[in-house]
Amino acid sequence: MKFLYTRGLLAAQLLLAAGFLSGASFPDPPSVTPVAPAAKKATAVLAGGCFWGMEGIFEHVKGVTDTQVGYAGGSAKTAHYERIELGDTGHAESIKITYDPEKITYGQLLKIYFSVAHDPTTLNRQHNDVGTQYRSSIFYQDEDQKKTAEAYIQSLNAAHVFRSPIVTKVTPLEAFYPAETYHQHFLDNNPTQGYIANVDIPLQNDFKRMYPELWNPKSTGSR
Numbered sequence: 277m278k279f280l281y282t283r284g285l286l287a288a289q290l291l292l293a294a295g296f297l298s299g300a301s302f303p304d305p306p307s308v309t310p311v312a313p314a315a316k317k318a319t320a321v322l323a324g325g326c327f328w329g330m331e332g333i334f335e336h337v338k339g340v341t342d343t344q345v346g347y348a349g350g351s352a353k354t355a356h357y358e359r360i361e362l363g364d365t366g367h368a369e370s371i372k373i374t375y376d377p378e379k380i381t382y383g384q385l386l387k388i389y390f391s392v393a394h395d396p397t398t399l400n401r402q403h404n405d406v407g408t409q410y411r412s413s414i415f416y417q418d419e420d421q422k423k424t425a426e427a428y429i430q431s432l433n434a435a436h437v438f439r440s441p442i443v444t445k446v447t448p449l450e451a452f453y454p455a456e457t458y459h460q461h462f463l464d465n466n467p468t469q470g471y472i473a474n475v476d477i478p479l480q481n482d483f484k485r486m487y488p489e490l491w492n493p494k495s496t497g498s499r
Contacts, residue, residue, distance in 0.1 A: 302391050303435050305383030306427040317341070318377050320385050321348055321415040321449050323368035324394030325402025329476035330371045332463030333393050333483045335495040337373075339380030343496045344372045345462075346454040348415050355453035363407035370415065372452050380490070383424050386414070388490070390432060390442075392483045397440040403475050412442075415449035422446060461497030 324330055327345035335343040347355045350367035354360065360367045373385060390396055396412045416422040425446045433442055454460075463472050463480070484491045 301435075302387070302437055303431055305381075305386055305424060306431060307383075316376060316378070318375055318382065319417065320373045320375065320382055320421070321370055321417070321452055322373065322385075322389050322393075323348065323370040323411060323413040323415070324389065324396070324444075325369070325410045325412075326405055326471070326476070327369040327371050327455065327459065328462040328472060329479050330369075330393055331461065332472075332476050332480050333388065334371060334373050334385070335461065335464070335497055336480070336483070336492050337375075337380065337385070337388065338490050338492045340373055340375045340385075340492070340496060342374035343461075344374075344454055345459050346370055346372060346452050348449060348452050349413065349447070352451070352453060357456055357459065360409050361407075363409055365409070367409055367453075368411050368413050369409055369455075370413075370452065372454075382421055383428065384490075386425060386428050388483065388487065389414075390428070390444075392479065392486055394479075396442045396444045397438050399443045412444040414444060414446045415452075416446060417449050422448075461495065464495050464497050 322330065322334075331343050331345050334340055347360055347367040348370040350360075350365040354365035355367060359365060360369070375385065394402055394412060398412070400406065400408050400411045402410050402412075414421075414425045416425060429442050429444060429446070432438065462469075463476050466472055467477065
């Protein structure tokens, strides 16, 4: 449970997580020729641990027009936070990203996802969150997304960017179920909450440092 942790345990795990990159330069995603011309609006669904932190990054990416946290991989019947926390529903805590393909590409979103949003080398866990609901997964919606994701994972492994192999699953999106209202834009609404302050804010700061040209100070949750 993300609410239960100790500061000492988190500090140790964050130090380990910081070492998942090998030090090799991080390559750009491969180019994939779209099957059809790009529309003004597209969506991506990604999972990589606690969805609070994932949204805390992607809601501040230039070109992203909306973000929504939720559940993917299971059925509508079990798409509820308390049920998913048992770890046997097939769901993963996920984020649905709506973006303008003329301002940012799907490949660029994947570069942020792999390089700073989470550790893609830890199986069914992120930091002190353990279980299949915290797995690393890309839920593709068309053949272009599938090809881009698979080719990028192959190139990252070939370049030995990470100290361990990537365990991210690339699976078709059957459905996305929005999470409960209190989970939406949780980081922006609760910046001093313990998990947010100790785990997610440092990841957000890493994003700002690594990609200042993509940082949007106004989040998609701002009204």
